[in-house]
Amino acid sequence: MTSFTVRRLGPDDGAALERLAQDETDFTDELPSPPLTPDAARAYLSDPGVWHWHAEDAGGDPVGFLMAYVHRRRHGEPLDVMFEEIGVRRSWRRRGVGRALVDALHAQMRTQGIGSVWVAADNDGARAFYEACGYELDELQGVILSRAGDKGAY
Template sequence: MTGLQAGVAIRRLGPEDAELFNRLSEADNLFDEDPSGAPSGALTPDGARAFLADPSVLFWVAESGPLTVGFLHCIVQRRRTAGPWAELLLMEMGVHTEWRRQGVGTALVSTMELWMAGHDVLEVWVPANTYAVGFYLKSGFTPDEGAILVKQLH
């Protein structure tokens, strides 16, 4: 994790971290490219515990003392074909605006890759926002064919 500022630690959250998770959810707009948007908002305490207890959820935070300075959220997706048993979908990642370009994002991706190596997961997908594509390319991701499409039911 070269380049990561001393005193920054990365850890995976579990159900016992529901309060921290909800505090982050109330301020996660500060980790986005445009912090003027609304935060995601907290879950109920039971909902946050259930989310973090789900074995398909991987949620890491980067912390400097009591401050959360970054996070990375993945979903483990089982495969239906022969080969590796699963792949990851990198759902979201953010670094606090005051902590960018200090190695936090790179360290979070490295932590995810260490988890992948230890669990025989060989592939990760990311539906990257346009402003984040350069970071992911620099981190070793490559473009894939197709497009990500979204449909919301109302």
């Protein structure tokens, strides 16, 4: 089995995000998103509320990623984590990459003293993976609404 390492990206890792964007379909089965500009990537990776890890092969190429956001709450525990997205390159699936990324998330939460994390699963495979990582069905959300508008319109 080929080895990989997991590391949390920092402000100077914009190139890693760009490499991920180039092959996004191989990780997520979704159409690629345009990469962030260098300034936007630095701002994203400098934000203490953004946690972004990469699993990388021996050559430093991404084989998986996980991103999560820390939320400050108005009641109960002061912080929780929204596990936003995970992706593993097709050829690396079922080799422990996803589990290692989730373990890195949980380790960071312990370090920060955060005890609560939630994730939305949009398919049966994702749900099975999260359950294998110790997640439990909390509640069913019937509808997700969003709004996009012109910048400055709000």
